[in-house]
Amino acid sequence: MVKPKNYWYYEVSKTAPQYALRYLSEAWKRCFNRVSGQPKFKKKGRDDSFTLDGSISVGFNQIKLPRIGWIKTYEVLPDNVNPKSVTISKKAGRWFISFKIEKETQMTEKSVDVVGVDLGIKSLATLSTGEVFEGAKSYRKLEAKLSRLQYLNRHKTKSSRNWKKAQLKIAKLHSKIANIRKDALHKLTTYLAKNHSHIVIEDLNVSGMMSNHKLAKAIGSMGFYEFRRQLDYKCQLYGSSLTIVDRWFPSSKTCSRCGFVKESLSLSERVFKCEHCGFSCDRDLNASLNLAMAGSSSVSACGLDNADVARLKQE
Numbered sequence: 001m002v003k004p005k006n007y008w009y010y011e012v013s014k015t016a017p018q019y020a021l022r023y024l025s026e027a028w029k030r031c032f033n034r035v036s037g038q039p040k041f042k043k044k045g046r047d048d049s050f051t052l053d054g055s056i057s058v059g060f061n062q063i064k065l066p067r068i069g070w071i072k073t074y075e076v077l078p079d080n081v082n083p084k085s086v087t088i089s090k091k092a093g094r095w096f097i098s099f100k101i102e103k104e105t106q107m108t109e110k111s112v113d114v115v116g117v118d119l120g121i122k123s124l125a126t127l128s129t130g131e132v133f134e135g136a137k138s139y140r141k142l143e144a145k146l147s148r149l150q151y152l153n154r155h156k157t158k159s160s161r162n163w164k165k166a167q168l169k170i171a172k173l174h175s176k177i178a179n180i181r182k183d184a185l186h187k188l189t190t191y192l193a194k195n196h197s198h199i200v201i202e203d204l205n206v207s208g209m210m211s212n213h214k215l216a217k218a219i220g221s222m223g224f225y226e227f228r229r230q231l232d233y234k235c236q237l238y239g240s241s242l243t244i245v246d247r248w249f250p251s252s253k254t255c256s257r258c259g260f261v262k263e264s265l266s267l268s269e270r271v272f273k274c275e276h277c278g279f280s281c282d283r284d285l286n287a288s289l290n291l292a293m294a295g296s297s298s299v300s301a302c303g304l305d306n307a308d309v310a311r312l313k314q315e
């Protein structure tokens, strides 16, 4: 029914609608399995993307696509790769092309054996080695600029030429802020996977955490799942292992020196003080030390064994 009514159907490669239908079927499957909600309709100008397959060849800084032909890329492409399909997307006026490639594990020399990582409110991450990743700060200024831009353009008529111009400006600023955050997260996960043979992180209750706005901002919309996803593949790439500790493990309430567990610890308490042995240190550092300890024994303190970890990873 679609084809005769929509002439554009014949202008594009036939794989673009095929993949769209395939993605739709996957989305419905996820919905029926109660993994996610109902798929939403696509809308022009929002998450624009399509997938192509067929004969694709990759050059130094160009790529040949079916129906479209050679396209120059800004970035230098990896050599000796043969992608089966590519996805082209448009974001804030820029075009992106992405494809999967296979990579062998590159073992790097690890300076630290076990490291615990605590994702925090004030800083992006605190490692049990004492290192602190502050995270990107520079985007705060951009956020002020963004809200000003949104305020100034609040009266523009929707879909008008000027509205579209303003929308593009806003979208560009949005993606700039997202990129700054992304960059900080990538730097952190690469550093962890390259220099530590065993990484222990906590499984965070993200939906519960989002009720706390400060936390929501620090780990952000991209969130904990993106952090875990990056660590997961980078650990495979650099030959290190990842342990995810159960979310009910009291990493911040436990004393890392004597093992005493506090009754309660409010978010405003930045320094951990043990009533039992008198130990005191930075709250996030204490939590990361506990995570490192939980990970160094094969069965962690909360009774999570490797099978559980594997299951959690798959989830």
Ligand SMILES: [Zn+2]
Pocket (backbone or CB within 6 Å): 255, 256, 257, 258, 259, 260, 274, 275, 276, 277, 278, 279
């Ligand atoms: Zn103690």
